[in-house]
Amino acid sequence: MRAYVITEPGIGGVADVEPPSPAPDGVVVGVSKVGICGTDMEFFDGSMAYLHDGNARYPLRIGHEWVGRVLEVGVDVDPAYIGRRVTGDTMLGCGRCQRCTAGRAHVCAARYEIGVRGGWPGALAERLAVPVSALHAIPDSIDDIAAAMIEPAGNAWRALDGAGVVAGERLLILGPGTIGLLCAMFAHAVGVEVHLLGLEGRSLDFARTLGFDGVWTSDTLPSLAWHGVVDASNASHLPGLAIDLVEPGRRVALVGLAGSPSRVDSRGIALKDVTLVGVLGASAGLRPAIDAFASGTVDPGPLVSAIVSLEEATDVLSGGRLPGAGPGPKTLIDLKRRSRC
Structure with a gap:
């Protein structure tokens, strides 16, 4: 073959x-x-x-x-x-x-x-x-x-689940690649206010065509209460930024992997009472992804x-x-x- x-x-x-x-x-x-x-x-x-x-x-x-x-x-x-x-x-x-x-x-x-x-x-x-x-x-x-x-969508569903946001709350997703955009689609489908952060260029331009509540660069990101943050990027500095941005007592889901180690300040995690959730693989998200695709709530x-x-x-x-x-x-x-x- x-x-x-x-x-x-x-x-x-x-x-x-x-x-x-x-x-x-x-x-x-x-x-x-x-x-x-x-x-x-x-x-x-x-x-x-x-x-x-x-x-x-x-x-x-x-x-x-x-x-x-x-x-x-x-x-x-x-x-x-x-x-x-x-x-x-x-x-x-x-x-x-x-x-x-x-x-x-x-x-x-x-x-x-x-x-x-x-x-x-x-x-x-x-x-x-x-x-x-x-x-x-x-x-x-x-x-x-x-x-x-379905496989990347399963990862995206797990990232959204890990971020712990519900309808009417605000989610910030770092990285407008495939998993970041799928995560945004799942969140939007359940009534979450969705924002994305990325680098100016083709990827961010495309994200703007999908109807999310906000698409930003680091220079334009507004100062809002982020009830959950998903890092779906490959940038080593963004896990630290996610911890800085998320509301105290809330969650950061880490589904992206950088090519070099990410450094985070554990004092910020502890003093803000932030929960970090790692996501490896789509396993638990495959069935929810299939259901969402089959119903048409996510395309x-x-x-x-x-x-x-x-x-x-x-x-x-x-x-x-x-x-x-x-x-x-x-x-x-x-x-x-x-x-x-």
């Missing part, structure tokens, strides 16, 4: 690899569409932290935001799964340790992360092996474009700027703006599409 393989920093391409077989408790999915995210780009340029702490190594196959149909099932799986349209959890715990049995498989020390951690091959391929326990069915009301956005479609072939993945991972791409932050790879070249 065709799969995208990164062999070293800045070097990757489509290769013919052996197709997977289902584990006894697993399935093989025929992949339809895959989203490219910042983590994938960090694997491509070599900066991703897992490459430096031993949790990932080249060659590797990326892709953890996906949708497809079940083609094969393992011997212990109900054959009725064949043909089902699905996406799946990225975080695959061992299932035996105390964290897994307590419902925290996403932080299992021995976990795999599909296309990310531990060498589990990712979805940027024609077929993907997945445990049946990780699958989530996709209703017909969600098309493949939106379905490929991720405008965030997709381009849909391209597997052969064009290198151009996307290199950070280039593809010809004809729209203003949104997300590019999808269509595994059934062939290169225009």
